[in-house]
Amino acid sequence: MSSRRPPRFSTFAALVAPLLFSGATAHARPTSRTVELTLTASPARLALVPGQSTDAFAYNGQIPGPTLEFREGDRVVIHFRNNLPETSTIHWHGLHIPASADGSPLNPVKPGGTYDYVFTILPGTAGTYWYHPHPDHRTGDQVAKGLYGAIVVRAADDPLASIPEKLLVLSDNRFLTSGEVDLQHHDSPQALIDEQNGREGDVLFVNGQVIPRLTIRSGEVQRWRIVNASAARVFRLALPGHEVLYVGSDGGLFERPVPVKEIVLANGERAELLVRGTGTPGSRETLQTLPYDRYTPQTRPANWNAPRDLLTLQYSDEAPLAPVVLPSVLRRIPVLDTAKATATHVIVLSQGLINNKTMDMHRVDARGPLGATEIWQIENVVGMDHSFHLHGFQFQVLDRNGVPEPFRAWKDIVNVPKHETLRFIVRYDDYPGKWMFHCHILDHEDHGMMGILEVTPQHRGRP
Numbered sequence: 001m002s003s004r005r006p007p008r009f010s011t012f013a014a015l016v017a018p019l020l021f022s023g024a025t026a027h028a029r030p031t032s033r034t035v036e037l038t039l040t041a042s043p044a045r046l047a048l049v050p051g052q053s054t055d056a057f058a059y060n061g062q063i064p065g066p067t068l069e070f071r072e073g074d075r076v077v078i079h080f081r082n083n084l085p086e087t088s089t090i091h092w093h094g095l096h097i098p099a100s101a102d103g104s105p106l107n108p109v110k111p112g113g114t115y116d117y118v119f120t121i122l123p124g125t126a127g128t129y130w131y132h133p134h135p136d137h138r139t140g141d142q143v144a145k146g147l148y149g150a151i152v153v154r155a156a157d158d159p160l161a162s163i164p165e166k167l168l169v170l171s172d173n174r175f176l177t178s179g180e181v182d183l184q185h186h187d188s189p190q191a192l193i194d195e196q197n198g199r200e201g202d203v204l205f206v207n208g209q210v211i212p213r214l215t216i217r218s219g220e221v222q223r224w225r226i227v228n229a230s231a232a233r234v235f236r237l238a239l240p241g242h243e244v245l246y247v248g249s250d251g252g253l254f255e256r257p258v259p260v261k262e263i264v265l266a267n268g269e270r271a272e273l274l275v276r277g278t279g280t281p282g283s284r285e286t287l288q289t290l291p292y293d294r295y296t297p298q299t300r301p302a303n304w305n306a307p308r309d310l311l312t313l314q315y316s317d318e319a320p321l322a323p324v325v326l327p328s329v330l331r332r333i334p335v336l337d338t339a340k341a342t343a344t345h346v347i348v349l350s351q352g353l354i355n356n357k358t359m360d361m362h363r364v365d366a367r368g369p370l371g372a373t374e375i376w377q378i379e380n381v382v383g384m385d386h387s388f389h390l391h392g393f394q395f396q397v398l399d400r401n402g403v404p405e406p407f408r409a410w411k412d413i414v415n416v417p418k419h420e421t422l423r424f425i426v427r428y429d430d431y432p433g434k435w436m437f438h439c440h441i442l443d444h445e446d447h448g449m450m451g452i453l454e455v456t457p458q459h460r461g462r463p
């Protein structure tokens with residue numbers, strides 16, 4: 001992420017083979033183009049930390065995997081080749097696409113196997129998403145070995161299109177002295193702590209680099225798209241002395257910018273920020289992650305309370321730019337009306353269990369008719385945070401412990417702090433089928449904190 005090379009976007013251009021548009025599906029408006037590419041997951045020996053090499057897994061040989069850039073309306077065809085020695089899938093976290101393309105554990109791809117993920121990017125879904133494997137029980141290990149990447153979906157009418165953009169993919173990892181990824185699988189004390197807390201690493205990465213430098217010019221405004229791709233770490237991001245506007249989340253832009261001093265970004269979540277370069281030419285600042293206590297007291301890591309540096313924001317020596325005027329309205333987000341909700345699903349998160357059960361691929365845990373609007377009430381009854389993710393549909397958080405959410409946002413994952421009950425509303429406007437919901441702490445997911453929502457086709461078109 002130097003000033004000379006925008007993060008990862010250039011690598012993708014070479015992978016995209018635009019084809020002639022060949023027809024729309026029932027769900028799609030006519031699209032202007034088809035984007036077709038191949039993602040191959042393979043073992044790779046890479047230098048992840050300075051001075052060492054590591055047996056990793058990588059998409060197309062790189063960590064993070066190539067950034068995928070789509071436009072609303074695109075028809076996307078992704079040829080997945082699994083060259084790993086184990087079963088995998090690719091899940092397109094947050095995208096509103098058919099269940100057959102979701103890459104869930106229901107559609108495993110065997111070693112040496114291939115799968116074509118075919119979907120259309122619908123209008124109104126511009127935002128920042130990500131992709132990662134989703135095989136039964138093995139997601140955490142495969143992500144830890146290096147399988148994750150960002151997706152940027154652009155809108156033709158993006159109100160922030162003229163603002164220079166940076167992509168920050170955050171993750172963490174832990175290594176043995178040999179340089180290999182430290183995956184604890186036996187009954188070691190660390191394995192038990194990982195199982196409880198979710199695996200955290202002491203090495204923090206931004207776009208696969210440790211404390212990289214990002215350049216800004218004094219007076220410039222930059223749009224930062226941030227993905228938290230870590231298994232369990234919650235980042236609490238702060239840039240001292242800077243005015244930051246929080247402008248978007250998982251499913252794209254908010255209605256209006258929200259001035260913030262810091263943001264809490266749980267594992268799996270995304271954020272869009274506008275950072276105004278108020279520093280002087282030649283100065284520097286550090287983007288930090290501040291302590292966030294998501295733990296039970298018994299397994300809180302010893303150093304949990306220490307702020308950590310993530311990247312250096314370096315001001316160029318150029319003279320300050322004149323301040324730019326930023327839009328005060330970003331878009332309209334339709335209101336999902338609670339009066340139209342036809343059911344409430346109560347989901348109780350305890351340690352390792354959802355509604356007192358572990359995942360069963362042959363069970364359906366919740367059903368909702370296609371077209372229905374429903375409320376989900378997520379109750380975290382234990383003394384540590386869990387992040388709750390629903391596949392396939394963006395939702396709107398209504399309230400937390402009865403306190404209304406301050407502004408509307410499209411979300412696909414939400415952190416549920418210890419002993420909190422939150423409610424969200426969702427409409428199954430398209431795409432019947434079986435959809436996962438789960439805690440996104442990958443160790444919890446892999447150990448069974450997951451269930452299945454089946455969206456049934458019978459009431460098509462009738463709310």
Ligand code: C2O
Nearest residue numbers: 091093268389436
């Ligand atoms: Cu980001 Cu079910 O996954």
Ligand code: CU
Nearest residue numbers: 092093094391
């Ligand atoms: Cu997902």
Ligand code: CU
Nearest residue numbers: 386439441444
């Ligand atoms: Cu959890």
